[in-house]
Amino acid sequence: xxxxxxxxxxxxxxxxxxxxxxxxxxxxxxxxxxxxxxxxxxxxxxxxxxxxxxxxxxxxxxxxxxxxxxxxxxxxxxxxxxxxxxxxxxxxxxxxxxxxxxxxxxxxxxxxxxxxxxxxxxxxxxxxxxxxxxxxxxxxxxxxxxxxxxxxxxxxxxxxxxxxxxxxxxxxxxxxxxxxxxxxxxxxxxxxxxxxxxxxxxxxxxxxxxxxxxxxxxxxxxxxxxxxxxxxxxxxxxxxxxxxxxxxxxxxxxxxxxxxxxxxxxxxxxxxxxxxxxxxxxxxxxxxxxxxxxxxxxxxxxxxxxxxxxxxxxxxxxxxxxxxxxxxxxxxxxxxxxxxxxxxxxxxxxxxxxxxxxxxxxxxxxxxxxxxxxxx
Amino acid sequence: xxxxxxxxxxxxxxxxxxxxxxxxxxxxxxxxxxxxxxxxxxxxxxxxxxxxxxxxxxxxxxxxxxxxxxxxxxxxxxxxxxxxxxxxxxxxxxxxxxxxxxxxxxxxxxxxxxxxxxxxxxxxxxxxxxxxxxxxxxxxxxxxxxxxxxxxxxxxxxxxxxxxxxxxxxxxxxxxxxxxxxxxxxxxxxxxxxxxxxxxxxxxxxxxxxxxxxxxxxxxxxxxxxxxxxxxxxxxxxxxxxxxxxxxxxxxxxxxxxxxxxxxxxxxxxxxxxxxxxxxxxxxxxxxxxxxxxx
Numbered sequence: 001x002x003x004x005x006x007x008x009x010x011x012x013x014x015x016x017x018x019x020x021x022x023x024x025x026x027x028x029x030x031x032x033x034x035x036x037x038x039x040x041x042x043x044x045x046x047x048x049x050x051x052x053x054x055x056x057x058x059x060x061x062x063x064x065x066x067x068x069x070x071x072x073x074x075x076x077x078x079x080x081x082x083x084x085x086x087x088x089x090x091x092x093x094x095x096x097x098x099x100x101x102x103x104x105x106x107x108x109x110x111x112x113x114x115x116x117x118x119x120x121x122x123x124x125x126x127x128x129x130x131x132x133x134x135x136x137x138x139x140x141x142x143x144x145x146x147x148x149x150x151x152x153x154x155x156x157x158x159x160x161x162x163x164x165x166x167x168x169x170x171x172x173x174x175x176x177x178x179x180x181x182x183x184x185x186x187x188x189x190x191x192x193x194x195x196x197x198x199x200x201x202x203x204x205x206x207x208x209x210x211x212x213x214x215x216x217x218x219x220x221x222x223x224x225x226x227x228x229x230x231x232x233x234x235x236x237x238x239x240x241x242x243x244x245x246x247x248x249x250x251x252x253x254x255x256x257x258x259x260x261x262x263x264x265x266x267x268x269x270x271x272x273x274x275x276x277x278x279x280x281x282x283x284x285x286x287x288x289x290x291x292x293x294x295x296x297x298x299x300x301x302x303x304x305x306x307x308x309x310x311x312x313x314x315x316x317x318x319x320x321x322x323x324x325x326x327x328x329x330x331x332x333x334x335x336x337x338x339x340x341x342x343x344x345x346x347x348x349x350x351x352x353x354x355x356x357x358x359x360x361x362x363x364x365x366x367x368x369x370x371x372x373x374x375x376x
Numbered sequence: 377x378x379x380x381x382x383x384x385x386x387x388x389x390x391x392x393x394x395x396x397x398x399x400x401x402x403x404x405x406x407x408x409x410x411x412x413x414x415x416x417x418x419x420x421x422x423x424x425x426x427x428x429x430x431x432x433x434x435x436x437x438x439x440x441x442x443x444x445x446x447x448x449x450x451x452x453x454x455x456x457x458x459x460x461x462x463x464x465x466x467x468x469x470x471x472x473x474x475x476x477x478x479x480x481x482x483x484x485x486x487x488x489x490x491x492x493x494x495x496x497x498x499x500x501x502x503x504x505x506x507x508x509x510x511x512x513x514x515x516x517x518x519x520x521x522x523x524x525x526x527x528x529x530x531x532x533x534x535x536x537x538x539x540x541x542x543x544x545x546x547x548x549x550x551x552x553x554x555x556x557x558x559x560x561x562x563x564x565x566x567x568x569x570x571x572x573x574x575x576x577x578x579x580x581x582x583x584x585x586x587x588x589x590x591x592x593x594x595x596x597x598x599x600x601x602x603x604x605x606x607x608x609x610x611x612x613x614x615x616x617x618x619x620x621x622x623x624x625x626x627x628x629x630x631x632x633x634x635x636x637x638x639x640x641x642x643x644x645x646x647x648x649x650x651x652x653x654x655x656x657x658x659x660x661x662x663x664x665x666x667x668x669x670x671x
């Protein structure tokens with residue numbers, strides 16, 4: 001991520017007017033509540049990701065922005081205007097569909113020009129705009145092709161160019177990279193970020209791929225069952241999740257359940273087993289002393305050693321399994337009480353010289369700020 | 377084994393299409409005769425090679441020249457083309473909205489609607505055409521109804537006019553129009569319409585810009601499926617049409633059964649086939665294009 005994006009944080013400035021705001025928005029389909037009383041602000045030029053498992057309501061939330069669903073309760077405003085009753089074709093919002101929804105009977109250029117022909121733009125300027133969009137997505141050579149004559153990755157770019165052609169205030173992307181293979185997806189993620197930065201459009205992306213969300217987004221909203229679980233920057237979502245659900249949904253995590261015995265400001269101790277020292281970690285949201293809580297820590301923050309290290313948190317266990325991933329290895333270590341803790345280390349030495357192997361007795365250790373204690 | 381499988385359709389075509397076609401072609405080149413069968417020459421294989429040479433020398437194009445002499449024939453061809461084309465148009469006009477409605481109906485309704493479209497086939501075609509006589513005649517249901525509501529003061533003559541023929545053909549061939557259009561509309565990706573709306577189209581504009589062009593293969597298939605049989609239609613014009621309704625199917629019938637002039641009738645049939653070959657080739661090409669686009 002470039003340094004400009006890191007400094008970009010309009011959500012911390014109370015004077016910034018959000019581009020989009022959801023106020024008490026609820027959406028019901030019959031008896032089913034897809035979106036449950038959501039309040040959310042999205043700011044201009046943000047790359048905002050809606051992340052969650054399928055059926056969590058992320059797509060519904062996006063379709064309400066696009067004008068394809070009406071909110072049952074609450075108000076949605078875009079650029080200060082209440083969107084209730086405004087149809088999709090009257091909104092300065094464009095959408096890139098999951099299936100791309102390219103018109104099969106039109107050429108690439110005609111697909112991109114489709115929206116322009118239905119805008120106030122004079123006919124003479126349309127061709128210029130289409131060329132500009134083709135250049136943006138590097139498809140000049142394919143202007144005359146039909147969608148079925150180009151590759152999946154190219155189709156994805158046509159869909160993006162078509163959605164951006166009308167220079168919308170807001171671009172919605174519904175699982176935009178879902179149909180691409182992994183390598184192409186990673187390349188395209190950076191392309192998307194570049195295009196978002198060049199055009200200065202606000203992007204809202206729906207995805208179930210947490211890596212994708214972490215890569216592209218300035219902020220992520222983690223959703224579950226129609227609720228926003230946490231809305232924050234990727235690093236904060238990863239390092240200070242506000243719930244076990246978020247911690248578990250994003251990335252790999254170790255979860256140790258116990259009781260929060262002492263809560264002292266930022267530091268909390270969790271008693272988790274008989275006869276062992278309590279775990280020291282950061283105090284998470286809404287943790288109260290004496291209540292059941294969980295300690296969560298990322299595997300890469302757990303060190304593994306054969307000899308006893310100097311650390312404020314350390315436990316001894318036996319190596320149960322080793323997952324070799326090439327660039328790194330994950331050690332599954334079983335503690336005496338049966339709890340399994342994963343530790344991940346970079347393989348900066350050749351595998352033949354690895355000194356830890358199956359059945360070895362090892363020490364796991366981590367610092368006081370490496371993990372966080374969360375309310376159950 | 378594979379060759380045998382491929383051979384089956386070819387043998388079928390050879391025996392049931394090419395051989396009969398050859399016989400009809402031969403009759404069309406023969407002369408009328410008062411005999412059974414009513415034409416000459418007839419191939420007698422017992423006379424050997426010389427007999428065959430003599431037989432061959434007696435075949436000529438006389439009947440085809442005769443067709444150009446009498447303006448009845450080319451008028452009948454033209455009138456058939458016109459009636460078939462107009463009926464196809466009316467079928468499209470009625471069939472498209474039906475197919476569109478079916479494709480947009482809730483999914484659990486579609487099999488029922490499909491059944492309703494096919495249901496008339498369960499009744500004999502002839503009976504259904506006769507039923508139209510009961511509806512369209514001067515004392516028929518339609519006139520009685522119009523008289524009853526006071527829209528007309530005297531019955532209007534519909535039966536035994538070209539209008540009755542149009543109604544009959546449109547009614548009979550409607551399923552052939554509805555089904556292919558329905559098949560293309562049903563496959564239509566709903567997100568395309570949402571994309572069109574997202575890009576600034578109203579519902580109606582999206583219909584014209586997306587639904588109509590994408591239903592084209594179905595419309596073309598439907599039009600051919602109606603036009604081709606309608607061109608040679610015989611039963612509907614003879615039952616519902618008037619004495620001045622000129623259709624080539626009717627002419628053909630009269631030539632065979634009333635005149636018993638098999639050679640001329642065969643020539644009429646061969647020309648009809650040649651006229652039909654063009655739309656059939658176009659139809660095939662459309663189907664192939666559709667298949668390629670599908671891949």
